[in-house]
Amino acid sequence: MRYVVIGAGAIGGTIGVRLARAGRSVVLVARGAHLEAIRSDGLRLDEPGGSHTVRLPAVAAVGDLDWADGDVALLCTKTQDTPPLLEALSAVAPSVPVVCVQNGVANERLAAERFADVLGVCVMMPAEHLTPGRVASFSAGVPGLLDIGRYPSGVDALTEEIADDLTAAGFSARPTASIMRWKYSKLLGNLGNAAEAACGFDDPDLPALYRAARDEGTRCLDAAGIDVASPDEDRERRGTLLDVQPIDGAARQGGSTWQSLQRGIGSVEVAYLNGEIVALGERHGVPTPVNTLLLATAERMAAAREAPGRYRAADLLAAAGSRTAQGSA
Incomplete structure (x- = not known):
């Protein structure tokens, strides 16, 4: 082979x-x-x-x-x-x-x-x-x-x-x-890629932004009836197998979307990550203001070849909340 x-x-x-x-x-x-x-x-x-x-x-x-x-x-x-x-x-x-x-x-x-x-x-x-x-x-x-x-x-x-x-x-x-139920579980994890790329991994409000994106994703997958490996299954599979360590004193700087922005390649993958959730939300009537905003933000940064870490997670959360309020008004 x-x-x-x-x-x-x-x-x-x-x-x-x-x-x-x-x-x-x-x-x-x-x-x-x-x-x-x-x-x-x-x-x-x-x-x-x-x-x-x-x-x-x-x-x-x-x-x-x-x-x-x-x-x-x-x-x-x-x-x-x-x-x-x-x-x-x-x-x-x-x-x-x-x-x-x-x-x-x-x-x-x-x-x-x-x-x-x-x-x-x-x-x-x-x-x-x-x-x-x-x-x-x-x-x-x-x-x-x-x-x-x-x-x-x-x-x-x-x-x-x-x-x-x-x-x-x-x-x-x-x-x-059942590989796709595991890939859908990984998709939920990858919803944070755009957030990390936009805000930087050291933003103190990044975990809250990621949780909001993941919560939307979970609601969309539930509404669509898509089978997903559970968080407990994911934790059991990972166990202690992955032990992330620095290389010659240098830590990993960021995930795949962060790396795309850092290299300035002009495109990112978020249309197939956050965008997947946005599309499911539209199809099943589930609001996705956080993923919609993260999708637009990361794509705009890529097109302009902006460096990662330009935004504050708290500001993005507030903007997404404002969109939700406007949509329900």
């Missing part, structure tokens, strides 16, 4: 390096300065226990590869990049299994429109990508939890083989027949 890691950023880069070090065949799909650095000097993975640089074949696009039977596409990009990538992938490898190693719940739906074999992965991994040619994984325990299952449900031999390879690479990975 050859793993084609599409998107060699924080998540894809960490997985690619670890799979390669475990003896699996890996090729990376990257772009820009990151691709140039990988080709020139290899991909460096920094962890609390040390650093490893691995030289891997890397290409700029899925059309640059000679696809073969036994290839597996690991889709590790942000969701806003998924539609064009799936279109390009279906043109050159229409039968390849697609594994969505991504946040949100839209990627699997999009992939299933074009591909017969679609698997989802629930990603719990404190990783970072800010510098070309370098990714960082901050857990001193296992580097991440990567549970995997078929979409929309089920487990098969391919699921188990990929889980075994990820386990061999040091991750905690388990085949999961």
Whole structure:
């Protein structure tokens, strides 16, 4: 089996390096300065226990590869990049299994429109990508939890083989027949990404803003009748496996949306995180003023290439409350 890691950023880069070090065949799909650095000097993975640089074949696009039977596409990009990538992938490898190693719940739906074999992965991994040619994984325990299952449900031999390879690479990975209920649970956690990016992780009112966004999300999922792994299940799964530690004295600076703003790439994933909740709220008559405001704020910051941490959580909570009052007046 050859793993084609599409998107060699924080998540894809960490997985690619670890799979390669475990003896699996890996090729990376990257772009820009990151691709140039990988080709020139290899991909460096920094962890609390040390650093490893691995030289891997890397290409700029899925059309640059000679696809073969036994290839597996690991889709590790942000969701806003998924539609064009799936279109390009279906043109050159229409039968390849697609594994969505991504946040949100839209990627699997999009992939299933074009591909017969679609698997989802629930990603719990404190990783970072800010510098070309370098990714960082901050857990001193296992580097991440990567549970995997078929979409929309089920487990098969391919699921188990990929889980075994990820386990061999040091991750905690388990085949999961109901993977989407876990991905919806992770979606609730990811509703705080926009808040952290807008306000910075050290804002004292950030927890309250996150709770408000999550409460809205929970009400929307309940109204839609969507099955979600419970907080107790989530805590049990995580246990003490993830042990976030600094690397050479430097702590992880922020989550995936924070990193997108910090790198100034011009787009963020929040339309598929907070936006998923806003859409459910509109469909089922559940007000979502906090998620609506976070969605608009993060997208505006990305479009203007603003640095993260410009806003105060208390101000955003007050603005969301004002919207609620206006809507009920």
